[in-house]
Amino acid sequence: MTVWHIVLLASIAVLALKLVGFAVPAAWAEKPTATRLANLLTVALLSALVVVQTFGSSRGFEVDARLPAVAVAAVLFALRVPFILVIIAAALVAATIRAFT
């Protein structure tokens, strides 16, 4: 699979999922289990992605400058700082630590 295959397959699948919601009966939206599953699935995947992106490396698991950067980001999100500023702050923390170590 080339990167183009991955990009196109994933895009079409995600788009199809949106359109499916327009094609099925609206009564499905009332099912609490379906709603709960979709919301929790989103939470689980995002949480796992935070971990993988923070500690992932070619050797599997590694603690480096990303951890303090993510910790700073968590504090800023808790303080309701806008998304884009938090992202920049996280990058700056990691870049600064790497510049001096």
Add this chain to the structure above:
Amino acid sequence: MTATKRTRSPDITAAIRSSFAVGLAVAAYGISFGALAVAAGLDVWQTCVLSLLMFSGGSQFALVGVLATGGASAGGAAIASAVLLGTRNSLYALRVAPMIGPGVLKRLLAGHWTIDETTAVSTAQPTLASQRAGFWWTGVIIYVGWNLTTLLGALIGDQLGDVSQYGLDAAAAAAFLGLLWPRLKQLQPVVVAVGAAVVAAVLMPILPAGVPVLAAALVAVVVGLTNVFGTRESDIAEAEPDPMGER
């Protein structure tokens, strides 16, 4: 076209105002997506196709996040992560569809633009007309803005070279945290988030890139089907998507 139709009601004006507030805030972080996608090994065109065609922030970040650690050989897991994150859009579409009305082309476009933010803004409006206004204004602002900032971010990322030097890998982790944060308002999602994080951390050293993320999704399936740590009230409250721009 009568004079009464041209005059905007206060409801519609309010809907358009929240569309701009949410839309502009969200569109701004397309820059981080563009830069991260290029850092993950995508070219500028592939990055732009994702924003044009997939157009769902969480799924896009997930796809490039898995590709960043696993490369093209992790393609299957990358696609699966993006698709699983995209399932919530199906549920949003169920709620948005009745306010869009008939017309195949209109429904196709509305389907494409059914994301966290358009759903959140439209469902928060009191009347059908203001719901429609909220949906379409938020949709057009984010679609245009997100694609322009994606291109800008991709071009900037293209010039950067070694990305870890600039902390872009840490920025990606922070981006996922930012998408997760507004969803952690009740006990049940917090339990799922912690469980999924532990599962991913434990499995990372032993499984190929991308697979630990998919395994962590099982935590949501188990908790979601048994509804442990949940209440009936939380079912209703959790169904409300949180607009990123609200923060």
